[in-house]
Amino acid sequence: MSWSTRTIEESSSSVRLKIRQARLRVVGGPDAGAAVVLDRPCTTVGSDPSCELSLADETVSRRHLAVERSGLEHVLVDLGSRNGTFVGGARVERAVLGDGAEIVLGRTHLKLEAFEEEVGVAPLATDRLGQLLGTSPAMQQLYGLVERVAATDLPVLIAGETGTGKELVARELHARSPRAAGPFEVLDCGALPETLADSALFGHERGAFTGAHERFVGVFERAGSGTLLLDELGELPSALQPKLLGVLERGRFRRLAGDEEVAARARLVCATHRDLEEAVRGGSFRRDLLFRVDVLRIDVPPLRERGEDLLLLARHYCGDRPFTAAADDAIRRYGWPGNVRELRNAMRFASALAKGDAIGRADLPPTVLGEAPALAATFHDAKSDAIERFERRYLTELLAASGGNVTRAAQAADIDRRHLHRLLAKHGIST
Secondary structure, eight states, rough: OOOOEEEEEEEOEEEEEEEEEEEEEEEETTTTTOOEEEOEEEEEEEEEEEEEEEEEEEOOOOOEEEEEEEEEEEEEEEEOOOSOOEEEEEEEEEEEEEEOOOEEEEEOOOOOEEEEEEEEEEEOOSSTTEEEEOSSSHHHHHHHHHHHHHHHOOEEEEEEETTHHHHHHHHHHTTTTTOOOOOOEEEGGOOOOOHHHHHHHHHHTTTTTTTTSSSSSOOOHHTTTSEEEETTTTSSOOOGHHHHHHHHHHHHHBBTTSEEEEEESSSSEESSSSSSHHHHHTSSSSHHHHHOSSSSSEEOOOGGTTTTTHHHHHHHHHHOBBBHHHHHHHHHHOOOHHHHHHHHHHHHHHHHHHHHHSSSGSSSSSTTSSSSTTSSOOOHHHHHHHHHHHHHHHHHHHHHHTTEEEEEEEEHHOOOOHHHHHHHHTTTTTO
């Protein structure tokens, strides 16, 4: 049994969330109808009045059982009761409770139920949150969500187009969480060779494979009790998805070729620009894994939905230098398919070229001044064409500005060098 949260309504005053929670309900016995929400790390059941679910059943021990929340799971533990605890007809001392689990203790029958609760999250009326900058309603709603979600310890899925700032959102979640003093580790699944993915995630022991001359600690272990961001989760190799699912279910893993079990203590935050529901339907992503990671979701708005944030950010990335009216107009008209990342790089380009105090239209990259896609095309085709043209021109200019040095170009563009090589090959651009 786990929680699942999604945005169901947005307005200028609040963001409405629907939170799926769990409760134990008495469905048979002297206390039929009583219930307790499993919203704490440990919930006790028994005849003692101090128990969170106190029962009048004389066949129930004073402290009969506890339900512990372990990650996404609810784990039942019998506390040494006289008459025992039964789940699905079998006496148990410890059991993971699935959806709809039926529990018998004495003459009392309990059932684990899911229910939904709406929660309003007010926007934060501020112009920035850490490294996140913007005054638009969309961003102030995002700030409110980040503050609210940071206080929880549940997995988070950050969704948004490429370049919207998903990693910055993850960093702010970590900085505002009870885990802020711990490490913040990032693994880009999109830049992960399949042959090294297992080791990168979980580590390996000496001799695990040719060239493994010493133990390597993977990102799960390095994250400790901090936060682990799996960026571009949709690109995770399908062979590793069951193993990641197992770690999320059990909270433990083994290094490659290792016998020792290691506790996975970090909070998991995932980011993706892909529609993972569509990936599930297409067979490239597991539905059960999506269920585990999409517990609390934050959608990062694209730049085109952020109104006046566009010019606010443009000036910020130019060191608050003014724009001429023509430059201002060109920036507003361009679609910015690469979102904030593209804007930042374009403004760096313009700042480097500008001779005077103000940045003029001619100082902007040719991409920004390019022709708009034909309106006769479908939205999907027009967008794909715009992205293709943007990538080709951007990469050409990037390499020229970096003197053909791919490492320098990757650093300037803030992308992984292997990913840059793939983009260059995709567009037939030689180095």
